Amino acid sequence: MSGAARTAAEVHPIARVLPLLPLAHLDREFDYLVPAEFADSAQPGVRVRIRFAGRLVDGYVVERVESSDHTGKLGWLDRVVSSERVLTPEISALVTAVAARYAGTRADVLRLAVPPRHAKVEGEPSGDMPVVVAPTIDSSAWSSYIHGEAFLDALRASRSPRAVWQALPGEDWAHRIAELACVTVANGRSVVVVVPDQRDLDRVASACEAVAGSDAVIALSAGLGPAKRYRRWLAALRRDVSIVVGTRSAVFAPARNLGLLLMWDDGDDGYAEPRSPYPHAREVALLRAHECGCAVVLAGHARTAEAEALVDSGWAHDLLAPREVVRARQPHVVALADSDHALARDPGARAARLPAIAFDAARTALAANLAVLVQVPRGGYVPSLACGKCRNPARCRRCNGPLSLPSAPGADGAGSPTCSWCGVADTNHRCTVCGSRTLRAVVIGAHRTAEELGRAFPGVPVHTSGGASVLDSVASGPRLVISTVGAEPTAPGGFGAALLLDGWALLGRADLRAAEETLRRWMTAAALVRPGTENGRVVVVAESEIPTVQALVRWDPVGHARSQLEERIEVRFPPAVHVAAIDGTTASITALVEAAGLSDEVEILGPVDLPDGQRAPAGGGEEVLPGDVQRLLLRVPRNAGGALARSLADAQAARSARKSTSSIRVQIDPIRIG
Structure with missing residues (x-):
């Protein structure tokens, strides 16, 4: 139909459209005439196609109005891509706030907030709206936290409390999250839970389904595939009440009547969006909570300086357990410096490059038929090499990349020093500084550690978790589990001991957040260990005088976060x-x-x-x-x-x-x- 033959809609004939263009100076609405045939379908929030600068581009209808301030001739909406109103007023306001906070464009934020359309999925029948039955919640576990039951009462009363929750060691935190979610859903309000990775997503979604039923829970993640992800995203959009659990982008989930927004482990670097305008999911969550007035919880075993700043300002409140409860629940933690390795007299301890006390802790746990967790900072075999004589970092002669040892050296040349950048093996490496051909390990990887511990504890099953092979859990019984940071599995009843090796590799990074990140990694692993009253032990190989080590020994994430915030204030870096x-x-x-x-x-x-x-x-x-x-x-x-x-x-x-x-x-x- 030609433009001359078209007739504009009788009511609100002007559509203000936000085109999805990458150019920053075009981040604004443009007015278009709405043809009469699109009068009902071209509603605010729908996807449309418009002609812009001679070409067809995608956009969203932001609003419909009676008149336009534009003095020239208006173009027509080319077509309505879908009548599904995917850009809700709440998400539209959030997108605007995020773009303003991060000096970006709404088009870039919309790419993060609204998944690509899948026409076949959109045409599927919605089915009956699930009936969410208010579950019976046993809130006794929250009595372990100061004001814990009062927080639940506030959610039951549809108020909007804001808290930073420090989960106790050994806590079934996924089930506690499910309880908060179900209390909120019982009042007819939706919940969004954001977690760092797929393992945590599966754990929280399963806990929520166990309490509220599978019909009430929607799990969102990028790994679902376009069709499945869009189907679940539409379910969140169309339902009146739901519990949405997802990774980073789920913070934008279009849950209706949002009552609670909860984020687990907000210090995880996976929450930092790698695409423009690079928002952090924690900040998006806080913006959304401010825009819609819902309850918000930042939760974890450790605490970030940003979370402490919220408590310090009075915007959020502490949700902590009393010190006597923490002491009863935490494992016994011992710190031992690298230099103390020389004190080991047990041949098995020397073979496993463990301090004698760490070796004894592992042997005791194994003798009690309990699993032992060994956390190492790096994967691989020997991920970092240096000259054995002058300690100069070993670099590739071809591209100057760092050399590593991917596997144990063999007679056939396998396991030769290999460049981590270009992948070329350097069998005849010579130091560029002193000319020596000897090499030494700077950091020992998970596979080398597993090999050494296997020799030190013959007959004990050894498992590795990390990289492409991450374990969710291990069976009960004596076994050694060597895990890279962030890949620690769970064990029935908790691990008997945890050995946190090479602490200097985490603490020594040239990073403003090195101490905060190290404590977060350590506490995540230590929280999987049985309480000290049940002989649960944690041995961290690091200098005991370091404040971060002392925070682990005392199990004091709040004090450590407060000191980190004070340091940021002093040096004037975020969040100060x-x-x-x-x-x-x-x-x-x-x-x-x-x-x-x-x-x-x-x-x-x-x-x-x-x-x-x-x-x-x-x-x-x-x-x-x-x-x-x-x-x-x-x-x-x-x-x-x-x-x-x-x-x-x-x-x-x-x-x-x-x-x-x-x-x-x-x-x-x-x-x-x-």
Whole structure:
């Protein structure tokens, strides 16, 4: 039908459409006439196609109005892609808030919030709306926490409490989450639970299904596949009440009448989105809770400085157990420095490169028919090598990448030093500094550790968890479980002992969050061990005087988070302030800063050369900057963060309008600053 033959809708004939365009200066609504045949289907929130600059592009109808301020001729909606109103008013407001917080565009945020359409799935019948029966909740477990039962009462009364919950060691935290969710659902309100990975998703979803029934729970993750994921996402959109459990992007799930938003282990770096505008799921959750006024819980065994800042400001409250309860539930923790290895006199301990006390803890647990968890910081066999004489890091002669030992050396040449970047073996490596041919291990990987422990404890089954083979759980009985950080399985009744090896490899990283991340990893593993009253023991190989080690020994994540926050305040880094990291060439950074017109309260740090490892966003993403790039930091007080983001967004829009082609990346409060 030609444009001249078309008739506009009688009521609200103008549709304001947000086109999904990558250009920052086009991040606004454009007015289009609604043909009469689309009068009923072109409602706010639906996907449409419009003609923009001579080509068809996708977009969303934001609203329908009676008139337009545009003085020229208006174009027509080309077609309504689907009558499904996938962009709800709540999610639309959240998308706008996230784009403003991270100096991005709504089109980029929408790509994260709304999955691609699957036409066949959308045409499937919805089926009957599931009836959610209010389950009977035994809230006695919450009496172990100060104000725990009062928090449940607030949820039952449909109030919106905000809390930072420190789960006790050995706690069935997934079941506690299910209880919070079911109390909320019983009042006719939905719940969104966000977890770091698929293992946690399966665990929480199963716990929720056990309490509320499978019909009430929707599990969302990127690994489902386009059709299955979109089917479940539509179920969350169409249901009046549901419990949505998912990974990072589930924080945008279109759950109706949201009553509770809960995030488990908010310090996990998997919550940092690797795609523009690089939002962190925790910050999105807080923005959503603020926009819709729902209850919010940040939970975990450890605590981040960001969570402590929320408690410190009074925005959220502590949900803690009394110290006597913590002491009764925690395992007995002992710290031992690397130098104490020399004190080992047991041949088995020397063979397993364990301190004697760690070897004894493992032997005692195995003798009691209990499993032993051994946490190592790196996977592989020997993931890092150095010169055996001068300790200079061993590098590849071809590409200067780090050399590692992927497997045990063999007579056929297998297990030769191999480059971690280009994969080329270097059988005749010679140190470029001193010329020595000897090599030494800098870090011992999980497979080498498993080999050593297998020799030290003959006849004991040895399992490894990490990389492409992650165990969810292990059977009962004596066994050794060697796990990389973050891949620890569970054991029936808890592990008898946990050995946390090579602590210096975690604590020694040049990272602002190294101490916080190390304690989080240690506490996650230690929480899987039986209480000290049941002879559960944890041995951490690290200097006992280090504050992070002491926080583990005392099981004091709150005190450690408070000290981390105080340090951030002193050195003026997030969350004490807001920081924008601008990566690009010198010319592009200079042009952007000049266009932003920064105020006097903005402190400029740098620029400095950007390391190779940070040319792609943390977590791996679609954008990789070219070589010879620099990073400039802009630091402002917290109350000026919004103004800084607006200035940078306006500068990027001006740069886009000038059709600048140079690569540049803007990240607000990135998890990796240095």
